[in-house]
Amino acid sequence: MTHLSPEQLVDLVDGHAGPDAVMHVAACGGCRDAADDLREAMALAGIDGAPEPSPLFWDHFSTRVGAAVREEAEVHARRASWAWRWMPASAVAAAVVVAALVVMPREATRVPEGPAGAGVASTVARMAPADEDVPAAPDDASWALMSELSQEMSADDAGTAVPGTADRALRQLNGVERAALVDIIREEMARASARSAEPAGE
Amino acid sequence: MATAAGDWLARGISPEWTLRVVATTTREPRDTTPLDALDDRALVAACLGGRLDAFDLIVDRHKRSVYQVCYRFVGRHEDAADLSQEVFLRAYRGLKRFRGDASLSTWLYRIGVNVCLNKVSVRQPVQTSLDDAPQLAALTPDPSSGLIRAEAATRVRAAVARLPRKQRATLILRVYHDLSHQEIAIALETSVGAVKANFFHALGNLKKLLASESR
Numbered sequence: 400m401t402h403l404s405p406e407q408l409v410d411l412v413d414g415h416a417g418p419d420a421v422m423h424v425a426a427c428g429g430c431r432d433a434a435d436d437l438r439e440a441m442a443l444a445g446i447d448g449a450p451e452p453s454p455l456f457w458d459h460f461s462t463r464v465g466a467a468v469r470e471e472a473e474v475h476a477r478r479a480s481w482a483w484r485w486m487p488a489s490a491v492a493a494a495v496v497v498a499a500l501v502v503m504p505r506e507a508t509r510v511p512e513g514p515a516g517a518g519v520a521s522t523v524a525r526m527a528p529a530d531e532d533v534p535a536a537p538d539d540a541s542w543a544l545m546s547e548l549s550q551e552m553s554a555d556d557a558g559t560a561v562p563g564t565a566d567r568a569l570r571q572l573n574g575v576e577r578a579a580l581v582d583i584i585r586e587e588m589a590r591a592s593a594r595s596a597e598p599a600g601e
Numbered sequence: 602m603a604t605a606a607g608d609w610l611a612r613g614i615s616p617e618w619t620l621r622v623v624a625t626t627t628r629e630p631r632d633t634t635p636l637d638a639l640d641d642r643a644l645v646a647a648c649l650g651g652r653l654d655a656f657d658l659i660v661d662r663h664k665r666s667v668y669q670v671c672y673r674f675v676g677r678h679e680d681a682a683d684l685s686q687e688v689f690l691r692a693y694r695g696l697k698r699f700r701g702d703a704s705l706s707t708w709l710y711r712i713g714v715n716v717c718l719n720k721v722s723v724r725q726p727v728q729t730s731l732d733d734a735p736q737l738a739a740l741t742p743d744p745s746s747g748l749i750r751a752e753a754a755t756r757v758r759a760a761v762a763r764l765p766r767k768q769r770a771t772l773i774l775r776v777y778h779d780l781s782h783q784e785i786a787i788a789l790e791t792s793v794g795a796v797k798a799n800f801f802h803a804l805g806n807l808k809k810l811l812a813s814e815s816r
Binding site for chain 1 (some may be wrong): 653656657660661664665668669672673678681682685686689690694751753754755757758772776777782783794797798800801802803804805807808811
């Protein structure tokens with residue numbers, strides 16, 4: 400004869416046992432004893448009533464939790480506000496990196512229009528370290544934009560422009576941020592073009 | 602707004618334009634249902650919509666059961682109060698993750714058990730020695746003696762505190778909070794079969810612990 404499993408015994412004392420289990424217990428002293436043991440243990444466990452603190456505690460507890468939750472909400476709101484405040488700055492930084500990676504390879508590989516030596520010299524001059532006197536390129540709006548934006552970049556910022564940085568930065572932007580980035584780039588390109596189109600001396 | 606619309610009409614502004622502005626600036630009627638009348642899920646929705654007073658009501662509805670489950674684990678009022686607050690804070694932080702598959706109370710039990718088990722694992726709960734309490738023979742129910750009953754309760758609490766973690770959690774939720782095996786399975790993130798097996802072994806071990814101390 401197969402005795403009842405622990406699960407069946409628990410169902411039995413809960414009153415959810417099937418007819419087969421009930422019939423088995425009627426005929427099996429071992430399972431009957433096991434079921435009685437479970438009932439006795441449940442009765443013993445039930446002796447320990449619900450812990451009840453002082454009635455004053457509940458109001459105090461509600462106030463305490465309410466204050467903690469409001470503090471939490473405030474911290475969350477401050478963080479969200481901080482993120483929104485800095486989001487445009489990070490988008491500008493990302494724009495600089497993207498523009499640098501788009502513009503610089505084009506500048507470096509541009510086919511020289513004049514004598515070969517002059518073209519190479521011009522490219523080398525553009526790629527020279529920042530502390531040297533780099534000649535301006537007034538005929539190139541994208542380069543003018545890069546030149547202007549890079550003046551506000553620190554050496555640390557510039558160091559982030561390693562291969563793959565732009566891709567990684569773009570992947571981290573959500574839809575809204577990407578749209579903002581596109582707007583910023585367009586705006587800056589238009590502004591740089593407008594400036595380069597202005598007559599000299601004004 | 603009606604006055605403004607009248608002004609626009611008087612100034613010869615296109616009636617079509619005026620009507621459109623009036624329509625889009627008319628406020629939707631606010632839901633004036635009092636929070637007390639909302640069920641738990643509606644309160645969660647209200648809270649996610651920015652109403653912190655909805656969360657206050659959630660706390661009021663469930664603080665007693667959360668406190669009691671915490672007390673069963675740690676056995677000290679101050680610790681139980683701290684843990685209960687922690688449970689509600691975690692619930693608030695994770696409210697977006699409440700999917701409503703189970704009841705809010707089961708979800709809170711789940712958080713409560715996790716918080717308590719984590720705490721208990723780093724710090725042993727306060728345990729009343731079984732030697733300090735009357736022997737098992739004295740556990741015989743005697744309604745006329747509140748003292749004996751209180752002492753018996755102390756012995757049982759001490760024995761429950763000695764049970765393995767999962768067995769203890771199962772026994773607490775089943776015996777003291779009357780959760781179904783299904784609800785316990787959700788709260789403990791396990792199967793109904795495992796809950797029943799844990800409950801069976803918890804009761805067996807409880808009886809052994811009490812009996813061994815009475816010898």
